[in-house]
Amino acid sequence: MQNMLTVVANTLKGGAKINGSRVVVSARSFADLTPQASFDIKRCDLHRLDEGPSVQTVLTREDGLRYYRTMQTVRRMELKADQLYKQKIIRGFCHLYDGQEACAVGIEAGINPTDHLITAYRVHGYTYTRGVSVKEILAELTGRKGGIAKGKGGSMHMYAKNFYGGNGIVGAQVPLGAGVALACQYQAKNEVCVTLYGDGAANQGQIFEAFNMAALWKLPCIFICENNKYGMGTSVERASASTDYYKRGDYIPGLRVDGMDVLSVREATRFAADYCRYGKGPILMELQTYRYHGHSMSDPGVSYRTRDEIQEVRGKSDPITMLKDRMISNNMASLEEIKDIDAEIRKEIEEAAQFATSDPEPPLEDLCNHIFFNDTPFEVRGTSPWVKLKSIS
Amino acid sequence: MHNSLDPRQRTQSNMAYLRSILRSGKNAVPAVLRREFHRTLQAAMQVTVRDAIKEAMDEELERDERVFLLGEEVALFEGAYKVTRGLWKKYGDKRIIDTPIAEIGFTGIAVGAAMAGLRPVVEYMSFNFSMQSVDHIINSAAKTYYMSGGLQPVSIVFRGPNGAAPGVAAQHAQCFAAWYGHVPGLKVVSPWSAEDAKGLLKSAIRDDNPVVFLENEIMYGVPFEMSEESQSKDFLIPIGKAKIERKGNHVTLVSHSHVVSRCMDAAAVLAKDGIECEVINLRTIRPMDMEAIETSVLKTKHLITVEGGWPQFGVGGEILARIMEGPGFGYLNAPAVRVTGVDIPMPYAKLLEENTLPQIKDIVFSVKKMLNV
Numbered sequence: 001m002q003n004m005l006t007v008v009a010n011t012l013k014g015g016a017k018i019n020g021s022r023v024v025v026s027a028r029s030f031a032d033l034t035p036q037a038s039f040d041i042k043r044c045d046l047h048r049l050d051e052g053p054s055v056q057t058v059l060t061r062e063d064g065l066r067y068y069r070t071m072q073t074v075r076r077m078e079l080k081a082d083q084l085y086k087q088k089i090i091r092g093f094c095h096l097y098d099g100q101e102a103c104a105v106g107i108e109a110g111i112n113p114t115d116h117l118i119t120a121y122r123v124h125g126y127t128y129t130r131g132v133s134v135k136e137i138l139a140e141l142t143g144r145k146g147g148i149a150k151g152k153g154g155s156m157h158m159y160a161k162n163f164y165g166g167n168g169i170v171g172a173q174v175p176l177g178a179g180v181a182l183a184c185q186y187q188a189k190n191e192v193c194v195t196l197y198g199d200g201a202a203n204q205g206q207i208f209e210a211f212n213m214a215a216l217w218k219l220p221c222i223f224i225c226e227n228n229k230y231g232m233g234t235s236v237e238r239a240s241a242s243t244d245y246y247k248r249g250d251y252i253p254g255l256r257v258d259g260m261d262v263l264s265v266r267e268a269t270r271f272a273a274d275y276c277r278y279g280k281g282p283i284l285m286e287l288q289t290y291r292y293h294g295h296s297m298s299d300p301g302v303s304y305r306t307r308d309e310i311q312e313v314r315g316k317s318d319p320i321t322m323l324k325d326r327m328i329s330n331n332m333a334s335l336e337e338i339k340d341i342d343a344e345i346r347k348e349i350e351e352a353a354q355f356a357t358s359d360p361e362p363p364l365e366d367l368c369n370h371i372f373f374n375d376t377p378f379e380v381r382g383t384s385p386w387v388k389l390k391s392i393s
Numbered sequence: 394m395h396n397s398l399d400p401r402q403r404t405q406s407n408m409a410y411l412r413s414i415l416r417s418g419k420n421a422v423p424a425v426l427r428r429e430f431h432r433t434l435q436a437a438m439q440v441t442v443r444d445a446i447k448e449a450m451d452e453e454l455e456r457d458e459r460v461f462l463l464g465e466e467v468a469l470f471e472g473a474y475k476v477t478r479g480l481w482k483k484y485g486d487k488r489i490i491d492t493p494i495a496e497i498g499f500t501g502i503a504v505g506a507a508m509a510g511l512r513p514v515v516e517y518m519s520f521n522f523s524m525q526s527v528d529h530i531i532n533s534a535a536k537t538y539y540m541s542g543g544l545q546p547v548s549i550v551f552r553g554p555n556g557a558a559p560g561v562a563a564q565h566a567q568c569f570a571a572w573y574g575h576v577p578g579l580k581v582v583s584p585w586s587a588e589d590a591k592g593l594l595k596s597a598i599r600d601d602n603p604v605v606f607l608e609n610e611i612m613y614g615v616p617f618e619m620s621e622e623s624q625s626k627d628f629l630i631p632i633g634k635a636k637i638e639r640k641g642n643h644v645t646l647v648s649h650s651h652v653v654s655r656c657m658d659a660a661a662v663l664a665k666d667g668i669e670c671e672v673i674n675l676r677t678i679r680p681m682d683m684e685a686i687e688t689s690v691l692k693t694k695h696l697i698t699v700e701g702g703w704p705q706f707g708v709g710g711e712i713l714a715r716i717m718e719g720p721g722f723g724y725l726n727a728p729a730v731r732v733t734g735v736d737i738p739m740p741y742a743k744l745l746e747e748n749t750l751p752q753i754k755d756i757v758f759s760v761k762k763m764l765n766v
Contacts, residue, residue, distance in 0.1 A: 092560020092741065143742035154562040154741030168564035169522065170494045203493035231494055233470035239493040304469060361744040368737050381704050381736045383755040386762055389735065 036060040037330045041264045047247045047254035047284075053271035057263050061332045064323065067109065067262050068333075069341050071101035071320045074125040076349045077134050078293075081124065081141055085297045089357055090141045093168075094155050097125040099292040102319035103226055104129045106265025107194060111273050116184065118164040118177040119196035121156040122226075122291075126196075130163035134348060138356035146355065151362040152370070171197060171204030174223070178210040181221035181282070192220040192277050194269075200231020202245050211249050211282070218281035222272045223249065225286045226259065232295040233304045246286035259287030260317040290317070369393070436621030443476050443613040445587035446552075449594035450477070450514065452626050454484055457512060460598060463490040463503060464516030464553075473518045474554065474613055500526035500551075504533045507549040507603075514598060517553035520569045520607065526551075527572075534603040535578035550597045552606035555583070556650060556701050557739065557750055559611070566739035568702035570649065573605045574678040574711070580632055581678040583607040585653040587617035589676055592630030600632060607678075609651045635682035637689070641669035644695040644760050647686055647712060649675040652701050652751065659756035668760060678708060683715050690721040696729040697759055701750050704733040727763050732756055 036058055044052045078098040084090045097104070104125040107117070119126050127137050132148050140147030141155055148158050156168045164180060167173040177195025184191040197207060202225055214221045225245040229236055236243045246254035253275075257268040265287060272283045290313045294301025301310070327333040368380040368391040380389040440448075453460050466473050468481035468491040481489040492499040496517070503513040517523045523530065534547045556568035573581045580602055584590040590608070597604040622628060638653060639660050646656045653674045660670035671689050675681065690696050696716060698709035709731030716722055716729055735749045 091743065092558075092562060093565070140741075143744075145742075149741075151742035152563075152740040152745065154560065156564070157562060157741070168562070169525070200494045203495045203498075205495060205498055232473070233466050234491060234493075238469075238491060361742050362740075364744065364748060367735065367740065367745050367748055371737060381733070383735060383751045384732045384759045384762075385730055386759070387755075391737075 032331065033061060033333065034331045037332060039263055039326065041261060041267060042258045044264075044268060045246065045256035047244075047249075047256075048251075049253045049255060052255055053257075053264075053267040057267045059263060059326075059332070061327075063109070064327045064332055065337075065341070067105050068320065068323050068327070068338070069345065070105045070108075070129060071262065071323065072342060073134065073345050073348070074098075074101045074104065074128055075320060076345050077128065077137065077352075078124060080138065080349050080353050082293070082297065084138070084142065084353065084356070090155070090297075091143070092154055093121065094141065094297040095122040095295065096293040096297070097122050097291070099313065099319075100226065100228060100259070100289045101125060102262040102265050102323075103224075103259050103287050103289050106259075106262040107224070107269050109262070109266040110269025111192065111194060114162065114189070115191050115273070116162045116164070116177075116180045116193040117196070118167070118173050118180060118193065120167050120170065120173050120198060120201060122198070123156060123158060123166045126163070127158045127160065127166070130160050132158065132160050132163075134352040135355050138352045139359050142356040142359075143361060144356060144359035145362040145366075146359040150366065150370075152366075171201040171206050173197065174201070174204070174207045175210040177223075178214045178219055178221050178282075181214065181219035182217070184220050185217070190277055192222055192273055194222045194224060196224045196226055198231060199225065199227040199229065199236050199243075199245060200234065200239060202227075202248060203240055211252055211284075214282040215249075215252050218279060220276045220279075221282040222269070222276055223252070223282060223284045225284070226289055227286055228289050228291045230291075230295070230304065233299065235304065244286075246284055249282070249284040252282050252284050254284035254286065256286045256288065259289030260313075260319045260322065262319055262323055365390075436624075437618045438624070439616040440587045440591075440619045441614055441616045442584075442587045442590050442608070443474070445591040445617075445619070446476050446594055446608065447478065447480065449591045449598070451480060451483070453595055453598040454480070454488055456626070457598075459510065459512045460514065461488045461490065461506075461511065462514045462516065463492055463499060465492055465494055465518050467491060467516050472516075474610060476608075476613065477516070496522050496525035497529060500529040501533065504529050504547060504549060507534070507547045508537070508545060512548050512550075512598065514550045514552060517551065519565055520553050520555040521565050521567055523551065523553070523569065530573075530579070530603070530605070531576055535576050537578075538602070539578055546601050547603050548601045550594070550600075550604045550606055552594070552597075552608060554610040554613070555607035556609050557611070557734075558609075560741065560743070560746070561739070562741040563738035568607075568650075568700070568734070569605075570607060570678050570700070570702055571707045571711075573607075574681075574708060575706075576679075578603065579679060580604045581607065582632055582676065583649040583678050584676060585612065585638075585650055585674050587615075588619055588623045589630065589636075589674070591619070591623060592628050593632065593676060596629045596632050599629070604632070607650065611651045612654075615654075630676070633677045633680040633682060635676050635685040636674045637671060637685070638674045639670065639672040641671035641693065643669050643693055644697060644764065645671045645673060645686065645689040645693045646697050646699055646756070646760075647673045647675060647689075647709075648699040649678065649708065650701065652699050655751060655753055656699050656756060659753045659760070662753060662757050663760055666766070668764065668766070670760065675708075681711070681715075683712075683719065686712060686716070687719060687721045690716065691724050694724050694726040695760075695763055696721070696725065697732055697756070697763065698729070699732040699751055699756055701734050704731060704736055707731070707733055709733055730759060730763060732759050 078096045108129040136148040143151045158166045181193040246256040258264045368389045471478040
């Protein structure tokens, strides 16, 4: 397939970027598929910025398929988590990300794996895009030893390299993210930290404290507000005196982005990363997005918004459908190919769920471990003075 | 009882009092209880802890115009745990206020309103989130009456679920009884039953001082029988008085909140082996009813405190210290002991979580170990 693409590319070399709308749909064979196309994306609203991200972006077939695969994997993984929760195999808190996939995937596409990222509790999608397997995520949700946190953290406490969770206290992740950015600046490796928070968290005081210090010290921090219109059961109008979240960094430049379009998110993230990577200071992005599920699995999500609204977003703005339609109508992918990818993903999720339901729980010997790092083993008091347990780093 | 006497005299007179009760017949106390039970049976009803809390707030909102409720999702959403269901529909925006997610901000606002004469009830979706607000609870509410030399009281209630709940993991499962219990100027209440919840919350709202009211999510849905008396709009339980939930002669178990249920279950198990536990439901953490504990220890000579919180510097630690310093120590036949949560952050996996809180078998084991059986 690679060779065929090279042939096609060579044939088309010398020509300008292909205008997506003028490509003729031909017979279905990979040789006829378009290797890349240029797409118009929505202009961003800007705050204290003279210019914003480009309104046109080039998408390669390879990237497109990768974004599709990643978004669809997150979608299916979340729906599987929903199922497992209803079967009571997942317990406690479970905040699902379906509907918002373009944000996690677009952001990851705009930064490097060596950059850093931190978010709040709606975290399964980011855990995946930051490199943790579906298997380890689902097994953490089911509380098994094969989970990414060995079963000890649960839904909101998943971590990976350059990924700092997974935070249960609303807003707390924002100063933490600014701190990671401080470390980036300190270690001078031109890395940035993406610090995410929601429309509900946007009213937390500690966020403004973090804004001030990040701006004062020019920290390489990309603050991103994922505005999905509702903070638990409270709509943005009822919680915020100003719903222009991209302006609320005040002295920090901001942009408001269509968070349902993975290409818009990617372009904006690239722009933001360029801005703050080389010493200009922090920048703020507001992603306008939507969650299909309620706030958590214990919220049906229809007491404070209408089913019509949810249906409308699904029908008109679903991020996965949008990308798929774009690629197919520009002959960048075939329906069969997409179906094959879907089938592969379904299989991957099923296998991961199998693992997550059959892997054993963490052993009792692990109960008191991981209290301190790099420390000598010590005794931990159990439920009574006669029960002495052991803690190993 | 005879509070004006010095400790030794008080002990002796309490002993005499106890002896007189016991002398009146082994079955005197149970018979009295039985008679009361039959009398109230017709009018008693089953009420969940959640509904009892709501009833308390409803009645106090109706009784006093100055009382109002604020917190996240308390109005339209009817409460994250549905405790405030129906209140916003009944009382409207002025009395039931939805706040943004800004704990220290709205706590400060509530304390300010209390300083100016209103009587706010602040709901925390979890006391774990109150950690953000601790500065205002302590520095603006607890200490102010003292710092002002008696000029500025702060009549406010901080309430919400505290401690463990199934599957909520480390950041959402901490028990704050010891943290708040540490602070002079605060009253700290930890109800167990529906009756506790209703009577104590009403007292808390009517109290002119800052009260931290520690509920528990596990107990919200548990129904209890509420006597006709406890259904009255003026039913109050005094803050600072413990309740003996189960009488016994062999060992005193002192507990609070959802763990009282485990103590009652453990007592039932031990009764089969002929060991009769006296279960004390503390009801209030500060001021603590040491008299009730000492009176019980005089009788049983064995003391075990049982709590869900961490052992170090905990509620049990305080009780044991006071027993050491007071008359109770002289009556113990064995060193008093604490049964507590394990000294680790709360794990998520079910097997680990279950082994982090004191189970019935842990209480039974501790009793038998202490009694050498």
